[in-house]
Amino acid sequence: MKHLLNTADLSLEEAILLLDTTAQMAATQSREIKKLPTLRGRTVVNLFFEDSTRTRISFETAAKRLSADVINFSAKGSSVSKGESLKDTALTLDAMGADAVIIRHQASGAPHTLAHSGWLDVPVINAGDGTHQHPTQALLDAFTLRRHLGEQLVPAGELPALNNGLGKDLTGRKIAIVGDVLHSRVARSNVFLLHTLGAQVTLVAPPTLVPVGAETWPCEISYHLDEVLRDWQPDAVIMLRIQRERMGGAGGGYFPSPLEYTRNFGLDVRRMNYLADHAIVLHPGPMNRGLEISAQAADSHRSVIVEQVSNGVAVRMAALYLLLAGESQPATSDSNVKAEL
């Protein structure tokens, strides 16, 4: 695993290694001293071409908790606004000695280009590209799901131990992903990762918000939220944000009105009551309260939305650790040093 670009590329072993490492990282985050010396002296660049608060802060926190130096780069106020290309930005970062690049870009595939073009030879982590992939979000969702739905099922509202399900996948668990699948990189990343982990996934969205080609994904597609919640009895429901900034004015014609969307696809208390005792509700944030999720649902005992944020830091620590710590140094002075302990 040289880069983390796409959850479809992750093998089951790699995914479980990431989730297990996350559990250990999360355990260190309840200590008084949260900082680990693991990546001391390494430089991590946050390359953000698109607005983000939680992902950028989460990556920055993760890198700092591992003692790496963090350079934040946002397109606004940089030479990109003067017309600098991605290639020249990458060459600049390479010349400055970056050890890893975390990139968010509005164009799908930009992280892949950065990783494989030969502009710089460091691990690249995709922090969200266009409507393509957001692997660390999928991993943190999977970690949250495994913690709650791992080996033993507990009633929603109880918090199982961090290592619940350690070493295991999500075989047999049923996950519904509801909302704006069309614009959601989170949905795409989750479908492939959860499939790799053995879970069954059903996408629920109005037909206008299901992308062309979704029928080839390893999941079921439904247009009826009530039926899915009542008859399929999912173990978890992942609500997606309606991405109005990508829809153009007046909702862009994807649905007649916000009120109608809420009636048919919003998660409220009535719909939550269909769920089993142990079922939980996730949302990648930021939420549109009152649109895809009601305030009562977002604040209910089933909601693990705040926990997802803290798990996000642990997941990103795990990704940085696994990509950076094992990276072999140039073979120079190592020949006469025996790395045996």
Added chain:
Amino acid sequence: MTSEFDGPAGEAKATEVLASAEISRALTRIAHEIIERNKGGHDLVVLGIPTRGVPLAQRLAARLSDIDPELTTSSILGTLDVTMYRDDLHRQPPRASGQTDIPGDGIDNKVVVLVDDVLFSGRTIRAALDAIKDLGRPRSVQLATLIDRGHRELPIRSDYVGKNLPTSHSERVFVRLSEIDGLDGVFIAGGDK
């Protein structure tokens, strides 16, 4: 007492240097030494370093609680993962870090006994000292190892040693414990024969 044993990872035949009963005797002696040196079991915490320090620490804690009835195994036993504190991470393939468990009372002002299977370069123990520093401030830290095979690269020594085993650099020492490997024994392999 030279029974042959298949070494790990394609290693040729290995020679047994400690058998199950001798490991058991060594641990019992170490437990008594710990109690003697610390004038009782007051404030003791036993931390095993993964992988094979963990079952050794369990056995040691069980013996300590047998000797001093005030102690219970669960209240003094813990695990200390040092993966994130190693100085050789960039030379080895990334490994999943292990778990750290500290007894409920923490380690502040306690006497911490670190337990590992083989003391070699001393770098694992250096990492463990760094890890302890982030968890609290023990009154003192002591080290118990089943085998001391020499070749230290750092000024670190063991307070309690099961057996001193003079080795050459080319030899490999490996400890097998029934909890992990299904049998007990210390073996030596390789070297010039």
